[in-house]
Amino acid sequence: MxxxxxxxxxxxxxxxxxxxxxxxxxxxxxxxxxxxxxxxxxxxxxxxxxxxxxxxxxxxxxxxxxxxxxxxxxxxxxxxxxxxxxxxxxxxxxxxxxxxxxxxxxxxxxxxxxxxxxxxxxxxxxxxxxxxxxxxxxxxxxxxxxxxxxxxxxxxxxxxxxxxxxxxxxxxxxxxxxxxxxxxxxxxxxxxxxxxxxxxxxxxxxxxxxxxxxxxxxxxxxxxxxxxxxxxxxxxxxxxxxxxxxxxxxxxxxSKNLSTALEKVTYPMFSQIQDDNVRLKRYYRQIFNLVVFFLTPTMILFSVLATPLFTLLLTDKWLPMVPFFQIMTVVGVLHPFQRYNLNILRVKGRSDLVLKLNIIKKIILTVLIIVSVQYGIYGILISQCLFSIISVGLNSMYSSRMINYSLKEQILDIIGIYLLSIGVGFLVYVLDNNAFISLNNFSRVLLGLFIGYIMYFLMAFLLKFEVVAIIRKFIKERKFKNE
Structure with missing residues (x-):
């Protein structure tokens, strides 16, 4: 095989x-x-x-x-x-x-x-x-x-x-x-x-x-x-x-489960081609785009529908967690940037750089924690978002040199996905707070997710996102293998 x-x-x-x-x-x-x-x-x-x-x-x-x-x-x-x-x-x-x-x-x-x-x-x-x-x-x-x-x-x-x-x-x-x-x-x-x-x-x-x-x-x-x-x-x-x-x-x-699932496959696979930077970048780029493509709209739609979603799943006693989750959505959306850039360093055997990056980031995080704790629970949550943004830049700095896939190139690859997800999320927010507000929580969540995903995948297809071609290729190869 x-x-x-x-x-x-x-x-x-x-x-x-x-x-x-x-x-x-x-x-x-x-x-x-x-x-x-x-x-x-x-x-x-x-x-x-x-x-x-x-x-x-x-x-x-x-x-x-x-x-x-x-x-x-x-x-x-x-x-x-x-x-x-x-x-x-x-x-x-x-x-x-x-x-x-x-x-x-x-x-x-x-x-x-x-x-x-x-x-x-x-x-x-x-x-x-x-x-x-x-x-x-x-x-x-x-x-x-x-x-x-x-x-x-x-x-x-x-x-x-x-x-x-x-x-x-x-x-x-x-x-x-x-x-x-x-x-x-x-x-x-x-x-x-x-x-x-x-x-x-x-x-x-x-x-x-x-x-x-x-x-x-x-x-x-x-x-x-x-x-x-x-x-x-x-x-x-x-x-x-x-x-x-x-x-x-x-x-x-x-965020974590999708990234973890793909990492379990890609780490042993990438390790086998660790000396071929051209193939490594190609496979890495495809996996990275796939993760962002499926993860981003999910996180944004969950955030927009958080109130009816948590009331439906957990009951009213958990509603105080809604703003916590909505702020932390930023951390989830940026998770692939952090995780996969570090994975390249592990594949290349540069555990020394992984350690160096972690020490630098933890110094920054310590400062953020000391400052943010003075502003209560929401200050702490916002500091997590700021740390995620900083980590994206730091993690990509070394991996871009390893396989020639810079942060700028990564952002250009997925910026369309982010903008489309935000647009769809805004549309669902308007519908949920106007047309669906009188419905029960189950109907609000079901309609919001259905409309959101349909609009997202339809627009991605019409706009000819590169990741759609990657998905079709994967499906075609698997179908050919089964035949």
């Missing part, structure tokens, strides 16, 4: 995996949000920074090294596996000891026991990291779908039942733990890979030298991606943090 055919097939299964998996997770979260109060999600949101840091330390950037390198042996896999397990146990012990102090810092007694139970997931996840890495390297995304979907459905049903029977925040804790246990068991069965008692210091050093820079960069991202939650949780109430956390979930659902 050629690289291109593999990529198209992998793309289909990865998008299905990401949106199937996250779609079910999203539905579970919706049911839980309708049952539980915002404070319950605020408690869990306080843990995200610790969980994210731990996961990055366990991985240590070595799985990226395993995927990127073409010549990997059983020694490499087993060495990294045993390191992951060791680190996960150490981190859990640290979390267990730190739990009372973290609980005291936030003045939330329940955090003590929640941390001690929730963080067991560190160890559980470490047992299946290499299995996932092997499946990703081999581009076996269909297998990952068959593992993830049933695990999510079972754990989701259990957690919703627990929430309905009064378990509160513990229904969310058990949801995550049960899901991780089921995933780990199935990955062992499906991957058919079992570690051997092999450990090589030289191979560890080799992967560590590549991975540690990515790890430091990821740690900085973990801290700063979750720092807003820490600040909001400490400065405001758990209820406000709950609103912020759910707004972020809605913002990330289309």
């Amino acid at each position: 050629s690289l291109k055919v593999k990529a198209v097939s992998g793309l289909f299964w990865t998008i299905f995996q990401q949106f199937g998996y996250q779609g079910i997770n999203f539905l579970v979260q919706l049911f839980l949000a309708r049952i539980l109060m915002p404070e319950a999600f605020g408690v869990i949101a306080l843990l995200q920074i610790f969980i994210s840091i731990a996961n990055n330390l366990i991985d240590s950037g070595m799985t990226s090294s395993l995927i990127r390198n073409k010549d990997i042996s059983e020694v490499d896999y087993s060495t990294v596996f045993f390191l992951n397990i060791t680190v996960s146990f150490v981190l859990y012990i640290i979390a267990f000891i730190s739990a009372p102090y973290i609980s005291a810092f936030y003045a939330m007694p329940i955090l003590d026991s929640v941390i001690k139970v929730y963080c067991i997931s560190f160890v559980i996840n470490a047992f299946s990291i290499i299995q996932i890495t092997k499946l990703t390297k081999e581009m076996k995304f269909r297998t990952q779908v068959l593992v993830q979907i049933p695990s999510l459905i079972i754990s989701g049903v259990v957690s919703i039942y627990l929430a309905k029977t009064g378990w509160g925040v513990w229904s969310i804790v058990i949801y995550n733990l049960l899901q991780n246990i089921l995933l780990s068991i199935q990955y062992w069965v499906r991957s058919k890979w079992i570690p051997k008692f092999l450990f090589n210091k030289e191979r560890l050093k080799y992967h560590f030298n590549f991975g540690y820079k990515l790890t430091i960069a990821s740690l900085l991202n973990s801290i700063y991606d979750n720092i807003y939650g820490v600040i909001i949780g400490k400065t405001f109430s758990p209820q406000v943090l709950g609103y912020y956390n759910r707004a972020e979930l809605f913002q990330l659902f289309p």
Whole structure:
């Protein structure tokens, strides 16, 4: 099977995996949000920074090294596996000891026991990291779908039942733990890979030298991606943090999941052509345009229809999160710019530049946080938007040199998509606030999305956007392959 055919097939299964998996997770979260109060999600949101840091330390950037390198042996896999397990146990012990102090810092007694139970997931996840890495390297995304979907459905049903029977925040804790246990068991069965008692210091050093820079960069991202939650949780109430956390979930659902799905395919694919800059730029440009083409109108339409959408899905008790989400839409729209430019540096093996960029950005973000926190919750949200804009310029600076795809060229490629999306969004806004205002929330959302998408895709076709030709080519190639 050629690289291109593999990529198209992998793309289909990865998008299905990401949106199937996250779609079910999203539905579970919706049911839980309708049952539980915002404070319950605020408690869990306080843990995200610790969980994210731990996961990055366990991985240590070595799985990226395993995927990127073409010549990997059983020694490499087993060495990294045993390191992951060791680190996960150490981190859990640290979390267990730190739990009372973290609980005291936030003045939330329940955090003590929640941390001690929730963080067991560190160890559980470490047992299946290499299995996932092997499946990703081999581009076996269909297998990952068959593992993830049933695990999510079972754990989701259990957690919703627990929430309905009064378990509160513990229904969310058990949801995550049960899901991780089921995933780990199935990955062992499906991957058919079992570690051997092999450990090589030289191979560890080799992967560590590549991975540690990515790890430091990821740690900085973990801290700063979750720092807003820490600040909001400490400065405001758990209820406000709950609103912020759910707004972020809605913002990330289309932006992060579409980007993640495509990145899972493109990273191993790009790694195989990392020395061919012409092909690398061509494929990168196509993927980038595809992401922006589907993501931008979705984010803008969700923002325009946020009030009837959230009332319909979450009930009136979540309406204070509407302005949070609308401001954060800017972050979601700019997400592809940030993510894919950094991906090129990883493919090229320039983890040193990834680290350098992250340090620079975090210094800028620290200044923005110090200034914005004085202006309340909305000042904090606006600072996130400003940081996203700054990050776009910084991330593209190095990647433009790598594959000769400058920020100016990227903007020219997608400016039409942005302008069309804004125009369609404005039209739907006018219709929703005039013609549809007397309708029920379901009708407002359905009509708004239907009219918005029809207008968007029709105008893109009539204006002959280049990305439309890319989509038609992908469909034609897949049809030819099936025949």
